[in-house]
Structures are given as structure tokens and as C-alpha cells.
Amino acid sequence: MTSTTEPDKAQPLSTEQLSATTLLRFATAGSVDDGKSTLVGRLLHDSKSVLTDQLEAVERVSLGRGQEAPDLALLTDGLRAEREQGITIDVAYRYFATPARRFILADTPGHVQYTRNMVTGASTADLAVVLVDARNGVIEQTRRHAAVAALLRVPHVVLAVNKMDLVAYEETVFAKIAEEFTAYASELGVPEITAIPISALAGDNVVEPSSNMDWYGGPTVLEHLETVPVSHDLTSCHARLPVQYVIRPQTAEHPDYRGYAGQIAAGTFRVGETVTVLPSGKTSKIAGIDLLGEPVDVAWTPQSVTLLLESDIDIARGDLIVPSGDQPPISQDLTATVCHVADTALAVGQRVLLKHTTRTVKAIVKEIPSRLTLDDLSQHPDPGQLVANDIGRVVIRTAEPIAVDSYAASRRTGSFLLIDPADGTTLAAGMAGDAFATVSEPAEEAAPVADEEGWDF
Incomplete structure (x- = not known):
């Protein structure tokens, strides 16, 4: 011994x-x-x-x-x-x-x-x-x-x-x-x-x-x-930059400076590359990249950078900058697996805030199709609600379109939180797509829904 x-x-x-x-x-x-x-x-x-x-x-x-x-x-x-x-x-x-x-x-x-x-x-x-x-x-x-x-x-x-x-x-x-x-x-x-x-x-x-x-x-x-071989090389993954802050210094030296700052969640960005801003879908080219106040030609995850674009586009915190032609799905209906972490239940029809990267939007729980029984992987259909420690499938309708990768493709841009809008309590941790197999098909576009509080989606 x-x-x-x-x-x-x-x-x-x-x-x-x-x-x-x-x-x-x-x-x-x-x-x-x-x-x-x-x-x-x-x-x-x-x-x-x-x-x-x-x-x-x-x-x-x-x-x-x-x-x-x-x-x-x-x-x-x-x-x-x-x-x-x-x-x-x-x-x-x-x-x-x-x-x-x-x-x-x-x-x-x-x-x-x-x-x-x-x-x-x-x-x-x-x-x-x-x-x-x-x-x-x-x-x-x-x-x-x-x-x-x-x-x-x-x-x-x-x-x-x-x-x-x-x-x-x-x-x-x-x-x-x-x-x-x-x-x-x-x-x-x-x-x-x-x-x-x-x-x-x-x-x-x-x-x-x-x-x-x-x-x-x-x-x-x-x-x-x-x-054990562990790769933290996310530079070859789908490039994603959630915008955290728009920088407008308004100085005499840089009177027209407009930069979009954030931490690169995955992939690599290069000067001259054509990018798309989501969810608006507007495109531009990267005119410059600032890293720690110095210009660089290339930046990669997990560096925190500021991108400068050739076009004057309306971009705000929560927007996602991605390479054109390599865009995640955009929808107001999100099907995902969630682990419920709050002591209060999550129910169908409940109003929540959905936080994905730097973007937070209003949302409603449209459906809870099933709850997972982890000991034998069986599905309990239509449970009506999820309580603390439950893991289940949910369908969320958001007030605004969001761009979310599948969790299988990216653990960072495929995850999100559901938050209680009343007190800011975290209700559930979510993973977009299917839990154990292939990514589920996107939900069919549903008719707008509204509740008595005026959350019209």
C-alpha cells in the first residue's frame, strides 16, 4: 500500500x-x-x-x-x-x-x-x-x-x-x-x-x-x-465571432473607426475574407484585424480581436460574424436537448430568455416532446414540464431569428442557456440538435404565437 x-x-x-x-x-x-x-x-x-x-x-x-x-x-x-x-x-x-x-x-x-x-x-x-x-x-x-x-x-x-x-x-x-x-x-x-x-x-x-x-x-x-491525445485546435473549425462590443473611439486620429470586438469562438479569420453578419445576412470583407491594439493579417480562436469591415453595416452586440458560405442555420424555432438546473419547473408555454453566445432574446417554450430516462435511454413522451435534474427535448420559439450551430459540430456555438426573465435565474442548459445521434431536422416554420403579456413571436 x-x-x-x-x-x-x-x-x-x-x-x-x-x-x-x-x-x-x-x-x-x-x-x-x-x-x-x-x-x-x-x-x-x-x-x-x-x-x-x-x-x-x-x-x-x-x-x-x-x-x-x-x-x-x-x-x-x-x-x-x-x-x-x-x-x-x-x-x-x-x-x-x-x-x-x-x-x-x-x-x-x-x-x-x-x-x-x-x-x-x-x-x-x-x-x-x-x-x-x-x-x-x-x-x-x-x-x-x-x-x-x-x-x-x-x-x-x-x-x-x-x-x-x-x-x-x-x-x-x-x-x-x-x-x-x-x-x-x-x-x-x-x-x-x-x-x-x-x-x-x-x-x-x-x-x-x-x-x-x-x-x-x-x-x-x-x-x-x-x-491521452487532446486537441484544442479549433482553428480549422467553422469560424465564428460573436460580437461583444462595437468600438467607436471618435478620435482625431481615427475619426471614422468602427470595429466589432469579441472573442473568436472557433476557426480563423483573415484580412480580405468575405464574411456574413447574422442574423441580418449582410455581407462585407474584412478590411483589418486589430489584436491587442496592433494590426494583424490573421486571427484565430480563442483570441479576442476587433474586426474592421469594408462596408458600413448596422452591427450590434449579439450579432454573429461568419465566413460567407459557411453559415449556421437561422431560425426562430430551435429544437434542442436541455438539462433543467433550477428548482422551479420548466413548463410548456413558459416565457424565458435565451442566451446564446453574446445574444439574449425573448422566447417561449412551445413544446416539451420528451423527457430522457438516463438509466435505459428510454423517452417519456409529453411530460408537460421538466423539473430539477431532468434532461429532455424542447422546442423553443424565439422573438428574433438566431443562428445556432448543432452542439455536435460546436460545443461553444451549439450551446445556450434558458433564463427566468423575472429574476435572472438560470433555468436550463441547452444543446442544439440531437443528444446522442444525428442532428435533428429543423422544425417546420410555425405560425406566430403571442401571450397575454404581449410577447408576440
């Missing part, structure tokens, strides 16, 4: 080392008491990413509970309620680095009632680590987390079969669980699944290889995290 004594003092990476490493965003998920927080704590502890004062604080709390060894789960469970109940409630983010790679880790809750928190943590993840208790195998919550990972298009999933020490490190136990999970996740469309047998408490196969499982010849968890 790996000792839980204080690690050697970690040597911080130099600025040069950090700049030379890639970044991996990953999330952990699993059922209650499967050991997610312990795995994260072990990962931080054994990779020497824990500061001395942090470890001392954990030791004090552990001793106060009557535990002989430090409870490494406390390195991530930061809320008082989490410490008192011994569970994870909120998403805990941790940042650490090794010589091979930098990491942003989201430790997500395991309770069914906190599924919405897992959606938050996994929405930007490149990889998800799904934990399974070797004694229990694949259970309903395991399937739920695999389905959420597939829904959010997380490209890599690691199945960490934990607590192998409690099943005598039996290879057959691991093999059975890995086979069942892989079959289910593959059915969901998860592109890559890696199964690793571990004991987070003892440290087996987390950072160091386990001498107790010589039948396993694969990587440890950290080795896989350091070597």
Missing part, C-alpha cells in the same frame, strides 16, 4: 515548463461513496501537488473524526456540509500540473439530485473519469453519468474500477465490469473508453503501478491523463 504520510516538498514548475505543456480539462463522476474525492485527493497527494498547509489542515480534521490516517477526500470536499456529511455536493475545481501536462479538474457530485452539478462540471471537459465500486459493479447512477458524458460530447471516458482491494484484486471482477460498461457507453456513442483497476485509498494504479495487480498491463490513471 502507498503511505499517506506527508509527501516530499513539490518542486514548482518553471514558467518555461508550464508554457511548454498542454492543458487537459477533466471531470470525475460516480455514485455516492464510490471514492471520487478520495481518488482526486490521492492523485494530488501522490503527484506532489498538495501544499504542506493543505495537508496539515486535512490531518487535523481527520484526527478530529478519530481517523488514524489523513482522509484525502477532504482535499476536494471544501464545503462545511460536505465535510460533515462525508459527501460531495458542489463541483470542486482543482488546478495542478506535472512536467507532462497542466490540469483543470472538476470533482462532481454523485447523488442523483446533483446531476445538474455534474452537467456543469463536464460541460467543458475533454475527459471524464467515471468511478465504479468493484463490489457493486455498474449501477443506475453509473449509466446516468455515462449518458451525461455522451450527451455533452466528452471525447474520452475513463472507467476507474475502484476499491479493488476489497475484492482481493480479482481480475475477473474487473473484466466483467469493464465489459458491461464498455458495451453500454459504446451504445451511447462515446468514442473512446479506457478501463483501469484502482484502489484510491491504497494508491494502486492511481499514480504508481500496483504490485497487487500484475495481471494489468495498462497505464495508471495519471499516466493516461498525461498521455
Whole structure:
């Protein structure tokens, strides 16, 4: 077993080392008491990413509970309620680095009632680590987390079969669980699944290889995290610039300056390129690109830039600048999958605000065709409403046309939020298109609708 004594003092990476490493965003998920927080704590502890004062604080709390060894789960469970109940409630983010790679880790809750928190943590993840208790195998919550990972298009999933020490490190136990999970996740469309047998408490196969499982010849968890291929190259994707601000300095030096500023969501823009402004559909050519106050010929994601166009076009915050001929669909009817995150229900006919990139428009929930049952992927038709943690299909009618990519094509320009117009509460996180298969066909153009408040669409 790996000792839980204080690690050697970690040597911080130099600025040069950090700049030379890639970044991996990953999330952990699993059922209650499967050991997610312990795995994260072990990962931080054994990779020497824990500061001395942090470890001392954990030791004090552990001793106060009557535990002989430090409870490494406390390195991530930061809320008082989490410490008192011994569970994870909120998403805990941790940042650490090794010589091979930098990491942003989201430790997500395991309770069914906190599924919405897992959606938050996994929405930007490149990889998800799904934990399974070797004694229990694949259970309903395991399937739920695999389905959420597939829904959010997380490209890599690691199945960490934990607590192998409690099943005598039996290879057959691991093999059975890995086979069942892989079959289910593959059915969901998860592109890559890696199964690793571990004991987070003892440290087996987390950072160091386990001498107790010589039948396993694969990587440890950290080795896989350091070597899994992750591409953040969005420069070849569909180019998209949501306009955040129109710059009109009105100076003597630049009396006619009009620039359209924002962060490039995907792709590359070049001077001289013909672009289209959505939703108006007007076209122009890029006359110049300013980056950090200096002119450049080319700009790419995720740079924040200012585009100057040859034509004097009426452009405002929320408009989308795209290459002509590479435009997303424009419609007032949006069919999407949403995860409901608010405590109040989302119902048919409800008035909402839809926030997509920098654009916010009024909208009405026209239909809720189905609610997804994640344990078996069945559809419950016409539920009438969605409550907290529900995932379902919705049809939204917006007051103005919006240009939205499918979520399968772009996680950034294919996602949106539904907001309560009364108090600004986030109601749901949405993903345009189909959750698990191909993008759905655009909804047929419907007759205008109106409500008694005068929201005429």
C-alpha cells in the first residue's frame, strides 16, 4: 500500500515548463461513496501537488473524526456540509500540473439530485473519469453519468474500477465490469473508453503501478491523463465571432473607426475574407484585424480581436460574424436537448430568455416532446414540464431569428442557456440538435404565437 504520510516538498514548475505543456480539462463522476474525492485527493497527494498547509489542515480534521490516517477526500470536499456529511455536493475545481501536462479538474457530485452539478462540471471537459465500486459493479447512477458524458460530447471516458482491494484484486471482477460498461457507453456513442483497476485509498494504479495487480498491463490513471491525445485546435473549425462590443473611439486620429470586438469562438479569420453578419445576412470583407491594439493579417480562436469591415453595416452586440458560405442555420424555432438546473419547473408555454453566445432574446417554450430516462435511454413522451435534474427535448420559439450551430459540430456555438426573465435565474442548459445521434431536422416554420403579456413571436 502507498503511505499517506506527508509527501516530499513539490518542486514548482518553471514558467518555461508550464508554457511548454498542454492543458487537459477533466471531470470525475460516480455514485455516492464510490471514492471520487478520495481518488482526486490521492492523485494530488501522490503527484506532489498538495501544499504542506493543505495537508496539515486535512490531518487535523481527520484526527478530529478519530481517523488514524489523513482522509484525502477532504482535499476536494471544501464545503462545511460536505465535510460533515462525508459527501460531495458542489463541483470542486482543482488546478495542478506535472512536467507532462497542466490540469483543470472538476470533482462532481454523485447523488442523483446533483446531476445538474455534474452537467456543469463536464460541460467543458475533454475527459471524464467515471468511478465504479468493484463490489457493486455498474449501477443506475453509473449509466446516468455515462449518458451525461455522451450527451455533452466528452471525447474520452475513463472507467476507474475502484476499491479493488476489497475484492482481493480479482481480475475477473474487473473484466466483467469493464465489459458491461464498455458495451453500454459504446451504445451511447462515446468514442473512446479506457478501463483501469484502482484502489484510491491504497494508491494502486492511481499514480504508481500496483504490485497487487500484475495481471494489468495498462497505464495508471495519471499516466493516461498525461498521455491521452487532446486537441484544442479549433482553428480549422467553422469560424465564428460573436460580437461583444462595437468600438467607436471618435478620435482625431481615427475619426471614422468602427470595429466589432469579441472573442473568436472557433476557426480563423483573415484580412480580405468575405464574411456574413447574422442574423441580418449582410455581407462585407474584412478590411483589418486589430489584436491587442496592433494590426494583424490573421486571427484565430480563442483570441479576442476587433474586426474592421469594408462596408458600413448596422452591427450590434449579439450579432454573429461568419465566413460567407459557411453559415449556421437561422431560425426562430430551435429544437434542442436541455438539462433543467433550477428548482422551479420548466413548463410548456413558459416565457424565458435565451442566451446564446453574446445574444439574449425573448422566447417561449412551445413544446416539451420528451423527457430522457438516463438509466435505459428510454423517452417519456409529453411530460408537460421538466423539473430539477431532468434532461429532455424542447422546442423553443424565439422573438428574433438566431443562428445556432448543432452542439455536435460546436460545443461553444451549439450551446445556450434558458433564463427566468423575472429574476435572472438560470433555468436550463441547452444543446442544439440531437443528444446522442444525428442532428435533428429543423422544425417546420410555425405560425406566430403571442401571450397575454404581449410577447408576440
